[in-house]
Amino acid sequence: MKPYLMAEPALRRLELTITRRLDGLLQGEHMGLVPGPGSEPAESRAYRPGDDVRRMDWNVTARTNEPHVRDLVADRELEVWALLDATASMDFGTVAMEKRELALSALAAIGFITQRTGNRIGVHVLHGGGVRTLPARTGRPHLMALLQAAFALPRTPPGVAEPLLGVAAEHLGRLTRRRGMVVVLSDFLDSPETWEPPLRRLTARHQVLAVEVIDPRELTLPNVGILTVIDPESGRRREAATGSSRLRRRYAEAALAQRDAVSAGLRRAGVTHMRLRTDRDWVRDLVRHVMRQRRLAALAAGPTRHGHAPMSGGGGDAA
Template structure:
């Protein structure tokens, strides 16, 4: 299998911050997100945060006589014909779900060709969404994966839980280059199987990963979808899709640590790189679609406000689709 090469970032050594320092960094990050992102979202979402946690599954709660304000799509025609009086179906929506963040923080998420790495955009998105959810009474939890499943945060509510989550993400730092722990690809299937085993109740699950992994994660993801409402938050960097003309540069495989020099001045090499990247993109999107998950693509040059608004729009479409499907059932 061809390795997935990417440019080495200087200064990629492990972060040696002490726990107190990482806790202070988490507080600073959350405060900045609250002022620069959450406050902007308050106006853009106009208080409609319910769609962030509404499941598509609707359970039949009751039948009652049709009233003028009712949606005609909810009329139960069998009951109407039997009773000779229009009746509508009343549904109970899934609202009591906890939100879980299944976090891939393996070495490849430290890559970024611009000012931010995939890890930073992951922290920002998770921090904003967790804060939005906890502000409205929801509970959030997390599974943190580096070279293996390294931490589990049970679902809790409140701002302290968001701080704990960001603190744990900041503490998860890759080992030094070339160590034994970094050899081999991410085992995303192992993380997804662990997630399924640790979530006994129906939940909202965000799988936040760049999906650079050993094969075989599609089936565990599909199993997770059977029980939970799952969103794949796919992290990527524009340089992973197309290489500019940079001349002779050292590239490092972000998962295995292998290094090589390539001549990006060679137009043929850049075309082959773009073709392989496009093929991988197509396979990944097809695999996520087969698993039945909603997918939010999150680039290192994305604006977090735009990303959360896109997610909210995606959830609204899902809710409308669920209602239409229930009405036609």
């Protein structure tokens, strides 16, 4: 990690950039990052096609003989947990920043949004052969200390055995008892079979946003002659003759298949998926994601049905 990233002035500049560009867009709207207005059950209403069946209100359904679901409202105090992948594969970048720097910038954006609305944030860091937990608290001093700790993480030497992302997600699921929001920031290079089930279990109690970070060199191979490539997590080296158009085509096809597998795994897990790239304006992509999710939430809410007043029911619980 570059030394300047550990400096307080760098964090202050990042905060200024984020708040200037997002001010008024996300303030008071912590759930704008994911579909749905919140995580706590509210009043019941008649079921409509496309509603999440996990929000069925069985008590009201039994009384009215018509399917009902419970709407959700935002918590007064939201607890946000971020699962930050800081393993060796994230220490890679060929454009404006490394993947880990991009993940940290996204974490900072989420943290500043969370802190401004009075919510709690904590971080679960996968790094250096283990998992480290930074507890969830409120306030700007806590957030700045949390970001300083995350930004100061050293690089992981090649060959260090590190837990899988799924293991860290499983650990986070056991740690977080209170309903809230979970943001997973990773390149998701582990096999989807290892992280998909833990993420699916997280969605049973939390709203989950997966932030996938990508560098363009992971998608296409340039023609630069003989290229020595190194696996950052195992330390293995291999030479590739990038002058071969067949090799470059096979590389692009394999990369596309890998990203499609990640998207499919996240979709099956039931999480919201946001993709950020090191060669793009990540703040603009974040804004676009928020606006798209708000449109989806508005469409899902739909117009109030005439003749069906909201009903309160007991016993129903939202997932």
